[in-house]
Amino acid sequence: MRERLLVLMIIMLATAFFGEMKVNPLGGTFRFSLGIAAFFFGLLWFSSVPVILTGFLTGTFILVFRVGLDLLMEYRPLLESVSVHLPSAFYYFSFAILFRVLRARDYLEFPLKMGLIGASVDFLSNLVELRVREYFTDFPPLTWQSFFMLLIFGVLRSFFAVGLYNSVSIRQIRAVGEVRQQELERLRMINTELYEEAFYLRKSMTQLEDITRESYRLYRRLLTSQHAESPTALTIAENVHEVKKDSQRILAGISKLINQEGLASQLPISELCELVMRANRKYAEMLGKEIQFTWSCYVSLSTNQIYALLSVLNNVVANAVEAIDESGKIVLNVQLDGRHIVFSVLDSGPGISQEEREWVFEPGYTTKYDEKGNASTGIGLTHARGIVQSLQGQLQILHDRGLWTHFEVRIPTDQLLRGEGV
Known part of the structure; x- marks a missing residue:
């Protein structure tokens, strides 16, 4: 209940504020303003508020607000101000009624239809206001030029509100999509x-x-x-x-x-590599290291072995992150070589000596220690090699390319396209 009252107050205040941004193309006291665009947008965006009640409350608030301004600025006497601004209240009354009768909210997913409905409601509500204005004041009769101007302004205000609604909706959907992607x-x-x-x-x-x-x-x-x-x-x-x-x-x-629902059973290898690099970029930032990550994938295939590949590549790339002291580069290249897919991970760390290369894949072997001098488990590369071998592939250290440490993962293509298993 409190939230609805807050929403109603927001719609009324926004309508009143933007209603003062006006022009008087027909002369006299009849105005075109952005207030109706704000009111229309509020009805579209806040679907929880009752339409007709919102229209009547907003129309009444607009009347009180504008009469109060006239009195505050000593612009008109009370009775004259009421007769001038009362027709505007009828505009909002009729707009809300027509909006509800035409069930405009049912067309939120169809911007063109929504815009045409909004323009029609705006035009008809203006006609109601003009008829009321003719009754209370000496407003001149409607001409064909005025008729056409009402139609043009109705279309402009309606499509402005609908366009704003869709723009904000798209932004919100993208934000939700980003959160969903991060969760995945x-x-x-x-x-x-x-x-x-x-x-x-x-x-x-x-x-x-x-x-x-x-x-x-x-x-x-x-x-x-x-x-x-x-x-x-x-x-x-x-x-x-x-x-x-x-x-x-x-x-x-x-x-x-x-096998959680919502997670794709297949993933393009290019997306998988991007996921690995993005995750390890965050890991490097957490460690306070300035590492430049670059990757290229010349393979347009999808794989069922998502977790197997993620496990292997994450272990190898994370080791590269840990090997680099403060700053450096890590490169991931993926390409086809005959019937194999080859993943090359290169880093600009201190390198691995020839003697150490014989031991790095042994369980428990490590050269990494924390601040307290405790050694790491030393099973990361052992796990990675075991998984690669289960896919009938090879994980090996090649001769350094200059100052680069080079790990190569070579897996038969058909193994990455087989059915998923734990």
């Missing part, structure tokens, strides 16, 4: 992390299955030989089996999260 990117990044966990959870489940099978075989051998530890072997097999079942339930939950 955030969900994709979350899903990318979940993908990594699911990838290694599935790998662990295979190992758990093998351990369960071997434990049970051990139990059978011990039981055959009547060994005292045969129950222990059976217990181990049962516990491992339970761990596997729990892992399956966790994997099912993660898979459901990854």
Whole structure:
């Protein structure tokens, strides 16, 4: 209720204010102003307010407002001021009634129809005002020239209000779209992390299955030989089996999260690369580094392996961000090479020595430490290589191009077009 009253006050005040921006092309006290454009826009934009009540309140407020101005400026006596401005109130009354009868709000998605309806309502309301004005004052009769002028001003004011409404609506839709896009990117990044966990959870489940099978075989051998530890072997097999079942339930939950509704099952590789670079640009800014990111993609394909590629490229590019000291450059190039898609990530960091290249993909190996001297996990590139290998591809460090560190991800094209899996 309070919000509606606030909206009504905004419409009335805006109409009164813009109503003073006027011209008198027909002479006398009849005016053309921007007040009706503000009133029309208010009816379109604030769809929650009742149309007829708004029209009657606005018309009454306009009458009181203009009479008050006349009295304040000692421009006219009270009765004369009321007779001059009362026809304007009838304009707003009739405008609201016609607007409601023609159900103008039903045509918000059709700007041309809305503009024509608004022009018609404006024109007819002006005729009502002129008839009332002729009754209260000695206003001259309407001529064909005046008739044509009413029509022109009605069209101009109506399409101005409709154009403003659509302009603001488009801006709002774009703002909502940007927020939605940011939310989708955030969900994709979350899903990318979940993908990594699911990838290694599935790998662990295979190992758990093998351990369960071997434990049970051990139990059978011990039981055959009547060994005292045969129950222990059976217990181990049962516990491992339970761990596997729990892992399956966790994997099912993660898979459901990854396949969230609203997220596209396919994404153009060019958009995916842009997403990676944009995310890591924010990461560099968070670390206080001035890094120039450039990328080029000569591949016009879409992939189902969104989270696999995001995981790999994010790991490699994020490592490049962390390797650069304070400022530098990172370049991502994507191109086709026969039946492979090649992703090249180059950075202007300190480089990787020949000895270190043999170790960077080993689990736990790291050269990164935080401010307290704690080492990072050292599994990022290990994860990335494991995912690339699951796609029958290769992740390797090539010889530096000058002072550039060069990581290359080479994946068969058909692997990036296969059905999505966790």
